Amino acid sequence: MAQVALRNVVKHFDKTPAVQGIDLDIADRDFVVLVGPSGCGKTTTLRMIAGLEDTTAGEIFIGDQLVNDVPPKDRDIAMVFQNYALYPHMTVYENMSFGLRLRKFPKAEIKERVQNAARILDITELLDRRPKQLSGGQRQRVAMGRAIVRNPKVFLFDEPLSNLDAKLRVQMRTEIKKVHQKVTTTTVYVTHDQIEAMTLADQVVIMNLGRIEQIGSPHEVYHNPKTRFVAGFIGSPAMNFLECRLVENSGDLAAVLTDKLSFPVPPARRARYAPYAGRELIFGLRPEHFIEKRSEIPPGAAVFDVQLDVVEPMGMETMVYFIINGVEVCGRVAPQAAGNAGETMPLVADLNNMHLIDPRTDQVI
Amino acid sequence: MTTATAQISAVPAQSVRYGSISRGRKRTLYWSYFFLCLFVIFFLMPPVYMLITSLKTSAEIGAVTNPWWVYHPTLQNYVDLLTQAQFLTFFKNSAVVAVVVVTVTMIVSILAAFSLARMKFWGSATLATGVFLTYLIPESLLFIPLFKIFAWVHQVTGIELINHWWVLCVLYPTLTVPFCTWIMIGYFSSIPKELDEAALIDGAGYLQILTRVFIPVALPGIIAATIFSFTVSWANFLYPLAFTTSADQLVLPVGIVTTLIKGDVYNWGQIMTGALLGAAPPLIIYAFLMDYYIAGLTAGATKG
Numbered sequence: 001m002a003q004v005a006l007r008n009v010v011k012h013f014d015k016t017p018a019v020q021g022i023d024l025d026i027a028d029r030d031f032v033v034l035v036g037p038s039g040c041g042k043t044t045t046l047r048m049i050a051g052l053e054d055t056t057a058g059e060i061f062i063g064d065q066l067v068n069d070v071p072p073k074d075r076d077i078a079m080v081f082q083n084y085a086l087y088p089h090m091t092v093y094e095n096m097s098f099g100l101r102l103r104k105f106p107k108a109e110i111k112e113r114v115q116n117a118a119r120i121l122d123i124t125e126l127l128d129r130r131p132k133q134l135s136g137g138q139r140q141r142v143a144m145g146r147a148i149v150r151n152p153k154v155f156l157f158d159e160p161l162s163n164l165d166a167k168l169r170v171q172m173r174t175e176i177k178k179v180h181q182k183v184t185t186t187t188v189y190v191t192h193d194q195i196e197a198m199t200l201a202d203q204v205v206i207m208n209l210g211r212i213e214q215i216g217s218p219h220e221v222y223h224n225p226k227t228r229f230v231a232g233f234i235g236s237p238a239m240n241f242l243e244c245r246l247v248e249n250s251g252d253l254a255a256v257l258t259d260k261l262s263f264p265v266p267p268a269r270r271a272r273y274a275p276y277a278g279r280e281l282i283f284g285l286r287p288e289h290f291i292e293k294r295s296e297i298p299p300g301a302a303v304f305d306v307q308l309d310v311v312e313p314m315g316m317e318t319m320v321y322f323i324i325n326g327v328e329v330c331g332r333v334a335p336q337a338a339g340n341a342g343e344t345m346p347l348v349a350d351l352n353n354m355h356l357i358d359p360r361t362d363q364v365i
Numbered sequence: 366m367t368t369a370t371a372q373i374s375a376v377p378a379q380s381v382r383y384g385s386i387s388r389g390r391k392r393t394l395y396w397s398y399f400f401l402c403l404f405v406i407f408f409l410m411p412p413v414y415m416l417i418t419s420l421k422t423s424a425e426i427g428a429v430t431n432p433w434w435v436y437h438p439t440l441q442n443y444v445d446l447l448t449q450a451q452f453l454t455f456f457k458n459s460a461v462v463a464v465v466v467v468t469v470t471m472i473v474s475i476l477a478a479f480s481l482a483r484m485k486f487w488g489s490a491t492l493a494t495g496v497f498l499t500y501l502i503p504e505s506l507l508f509i510p511l512f513k514i515f516a517w518v519h520q521v522t523g524i525e526l527i528n529h530w531w532v533l534c535v536l537y538p539t540l541t542v543p544f545c546t547w548i549m550i551g552y553f554s555s556i557p558k559e560l561d562e563a564a565l566i567d568g569a570g571y572l573q574i575l576t577r578v579f580i581p582v583a584l585p586g587i588i589a590a591t592i593f594s595f596t597v598s599w600a601n602f603l604y605p606l607a608f609t610t611s612a613d614q615l616v617l618p619v620g621i622v623t624t625l626i627k628g629d630v631y632n633w634g635q636i637m638t639g640a641l642l643g644a645a646p647p648l649i650i651y652a653f654l655m656d657y658y659i660a661g662l663t664a665g666a667t668k669g
Binding site: 050051071072073077078079081082083085086087088089099102103146150 | 557559562563564565566567568569570573577578581582584
């Protein structure tokens with residue numbers, strides 16, 4: 001058990017910067033997920049924590065120890081790889097016990113630890129098999145078992161579910177969460193899948209272009225994104241972004257999207273947005289905040305008519321797409337309220353959840 | 366209410382013909398067998414002829430009879446050869462040379478291939494190509510420079526390298542190590558990088574990664590390389606012909622030719638017997654390790 005700390009960590013591959021100065025504190029027993037698009041430096045960061053890559057600059061601490069020059073085997077970490085990386089010539093038992101055997105643990109203890117881990121992961125009956133006789137999900141469990149038996153200070157997961165099919169991925173996601181509840185070890189988990197990030201993490205670290213965009217709880221990064229990137233990356237379907245002009249009119253603020261459409265800013269946000277009056281900004285609102293018109297319109301909501309472009313029924317809800325100012329906008333409405341494509345439909349925009357982004361800095365105001 | 370009655374019209378049973386497919390397949394098979402038989406005959410004729418000749422007496426070989434039939438089979442040639450101290454010396458020399466060369470080759474090429482394939486260091490890619498280029502230089506170009514080197518060694522150290530069978534243990538690795546290293550580099554490179562990283566995190570050092578992960582995983586490739594180096598050191602003709610001359614220093618391929626051909630007298634029966642006995646060890650090794658050999662040579666061609 002240990003906390004992990006990164007201090008201004010930089011990594012360059014030849015001249016190409018991969019990680020450009022990262023500061024990150026991971027509390028003991030926390031489950032932290034690094035998430036971001038391909039090439040954002042998340043895997044490189046994980047590999048630097050593991051010791052598989054050198055740092056170009058900066059410091060990495062595991063516990064209180066500076067580990068920059070400590071080889072991977074002495075960092076007391078365990079890693080689960082995307083392609084499992086099981087030793088093909090060894091049985092499941094041998095795979096799981098390999099690290100302990102190298103460290104010359106007594107046989108009885110090895111056996112006990114392996115069987116304990118196998119029980120947690122429900123793979124007791126697979127211990128005599130070889131990796132090629134296992135399914136993808138079973139291999140993933142073995143890879144996790146290999147990490148658990150070592151009882152390390154930190155678990156590192158490198159996109160462990162990417163090679164599984166969609167159904168199994170959801171199942172294993174729950175499994176990983178369960179395991180973390182049983183074996184509370186500090187965990188750093190890398191994924192490009194924001195749903196994995198949201199469901200698993202205590203803290204989500206959103207990375208882009210080698211930098212950290214935001215660190216926060218899943219709730220925080222979803223509802224209070226700090227940058228346009230985070231606002232657009234977290235959430236599926238993604239947040240709608242529309243160009244607007246913030247106009248002040250006798251003390252009231254409004255985001256003017258087109259000649260005919262403008263959204264009044266709720267009173268609670270006026271003070272925050274007032275300095276930006278008269279500026280061109282980006283208006284952001286998630287699809288679930290464009291909803292069908294109900295009998296009662298809540299305060300801070302605006303009603304407007306749209307012509308539906310595409311309608312996608314999902315079962316429990318229906319996605320409606322319409323065009324504002326040449327940009328396709330998505331809304332989520334109740335299935336029975338959705339019209340057909342081409343029809344006009346009244347929608348409600350819940351402006352209590354609106355975001356305004358300064359296009360010059362890409363920061364959420 | 367109406368009752369629905371299902372009416373099944375009786376369709377006369379028609380035999381389905383898949384004529385075109387099966388006929389095409391049949392024709393393909395005929396031709397495959399035709400050419401396979403042709404190849405088998407072509408390649409097996411010499412050894413069969415050797416076997417037939419080895420069972421004949423010199424008189425029968427010289428007689429004008431059907432050369433493809435043995436009228437008076439005899440094992441005399443085998444008895445003569447196997448009781449001849451000289452032949453057994455050739456056999457022993459060959460065996461010792463082969464074992465030493467295979468051992469040296471495998472140790473050197475596995476270690477070299479592992480470092481070239483995995484420990485990325487300055488110039489490793491160039492070195493790997495260089496290793497293969499050395500294999501492309503024909504041995505017939507090398508034996509004169511080698512003579513020079515041996516003479517120089519003799520001058521400096523007083524050690525006589527020419528006309529000793531054991532000098533082949535030094536010479537053959539120059540042929541086997543480059544090629545085996547090249548095979549092993551390919552094989553080791555096909556092992557996913559995560560496997561050694563997992564072992565590294567599990568606590569293995571480089572040597573442990575090699576012995577406990579790479580060698581077991583790459584065993585087919587190692588066996589292929591072993592067979593190759595054994596074949597080279599068992600069957601090489603040019604170097605022993607050039608560097609060994611005394612009868613007690615010869616290895617099998619040269620020994621058979623130089624001792625059983627006396628002037629213009631060819632002792633065909635014994636030559637054929639010797640060649641057959643000499644070909645036996647590689648044959649036995651191939652038969653046992655064939656599957657591994659093929660797996661080794663085709664490794665990395667497709668994703669396993």
